[in-house]
Amino acid sequence: MDIQLDKAPCGYFSISDSGFIQSVNQTLLDMLLYDRNELLGRPIESTMSVTNKLFFHTYFYPYIQLYGHVDEMYFSFRTSDRQDVPVLLNGVRQERNGETVIDCVVLMMRKRIEHERDILQTKTKLQELYQATNEANQKLERLHEEYEIKQQELERINLQLETMASTDPLTGLKNRRYFQDQLLASLASFRGSGISFSLLIIDIDRFKSINDTYGHPVGDLVLTNLAELLQSMSRDRDIVARYGGEEFVIILPGNDQEEAILTAERYRSTTASMDWGEYAITVSIGVATVTQEDTEQTIVHQADLALYASKSGGRNQVTHSANLVKG
Template sequence: MSEQALTGWIDRSPVAALIVDARSQVVAANVTVVELLESSAEDIMKQPFVQLLSRSGRMFYLGHILPSLQQHAAVDEIYLRLRTKAGQEIPVLLNATYHNTGGVDYYYFAMMPMQRRNILEDQLVEAKQEAEHALAAEREALAELERAKLELEKQQSELKRLNTRLEHLATTDPLTKLANRRAFEARLENNLSLVRRDSMGFSLLSLDLDHFKDINDRYGHDTGDKVLVAIGSLLASMFRTADLAARTGGEEFAVILSDADLSVALGIAERLRGSIEALEFDDFRVTASIGVTTAQSEDTREDLLRRADQALYKAKRASRNCVKYLTG
């Protein structure tokens, strides 16, 4: 990026922005930073960047930010305090990136003022102002920064945990705890990609509980839900981590069998059918019809699903409680 482009970049920036050279000398400043520091562009560009910082900010910049920037070419979301021409300190969130233009190194600084209540450094500033000894003040600053770092890591860990939980909820059927249709279709697309790329075959089972509506109508939806939960537990216990069992509709389920050819898939489907039939309920028994097909390299997702459904319909027409297959 040219120097002219860099200058245009900071002029268009919605936040306070500076460009400094390899010696940390300010070479360009936008209107926002000029107004924030209550100064002029000429005054700002007459001094090194550190002169625009608070005392603690200078130490942190020279001891941490600049070395990190030189090593990694970027720093993100660093708390600093700027110092205005009148001596007022302004907390900001700093992001910085490295650029080389015509063999000359530049750093682009973007600074967003932060609300005072969000800045833990307020307590550090007060402690530093009251400190009589420079070493004690420096130690207090480092301790406060460490507390802020630990708090940030704690918040990031909590955010990661919540994101993981949300992802689980977004891909899990709440009743059976199996994968939902969204997760099933994503895995199906991934497995088809592997078939096309690496010829890693897999098979698909399409399962539908026989006469499930009659169970719901006669015994109630609570009983129907218990049946679905039992089927979900059975499916979860029968298959490998590499496979995927999913609830794809009301009483409809599907199983992706990784690295399984038709003969293996048929054997697994028959064992599954028998295990469902063997489930014990007080007043009725549950059976399932299962359709089986194996993925081909030219298959689309729709091809595979259509073939599995057609195999399932064959099983339904053949008196139910059986396994039927359809090849590509």
């Protein structure tokens, strides 16, 4: 890192797409009271409180994945001695040396003091208005009306951000991040109360040939139509999400191995028998049912191995990981 960036009047850090710190300038190190070797290679979340970790995953990651940048996000980092540092955070997601990175600039939130001063001044004015004439009371009522309007707008924006953070923009299904959160919750419920569940990974067969033959708009339409079919066939308690590309995942609460296979066969056969117009669609499905030894990674891996077996076995098939020949 050159000296100009290292000593810039603002903090700077770069993280990998998975959140590990790749570089950090001295300004940010001084701001957070860390040595460089204490942060390099560590998750950026290690500089955050639990609350801010949740905020970072709920808003920063989904927003930068959707739009490629984040502008002036009010945030707080935590120093090595556990003091919160309010900042404005700007970030941009880009390719560098064949790798996706997120570059961020951090500015101390000096305007926060001005904001608090404005709030105190407003409170003082409100107290004066309450003690003043009827005209002052009318002004106070108008201020309250403006506040209510802005509060409603803030609630609307927050709801929109929450929806964006958990929804795949193309299909309208839940996204991969939401699925991963629900998978962790399902594992915790299984360990705590013994409620079993199964996981399906569904892949569209020869999807690349659809894009190559009919174009990406038709490919997007296929993804959207299949998403609607999967959602319509699922129970309210099932978690249906787009995993990425042409892959979908479904968490089936309460389904054991036999029930999960039957359910997967219903998805497969219905997809194969549907009238998709001038193109035919089939899916291959991998199934895994939770065991006491499973973690988030292992159950996904087992379902993925089963999917690979369905693909390599001729496609348009359902395979349960328990039926795989162990190597």
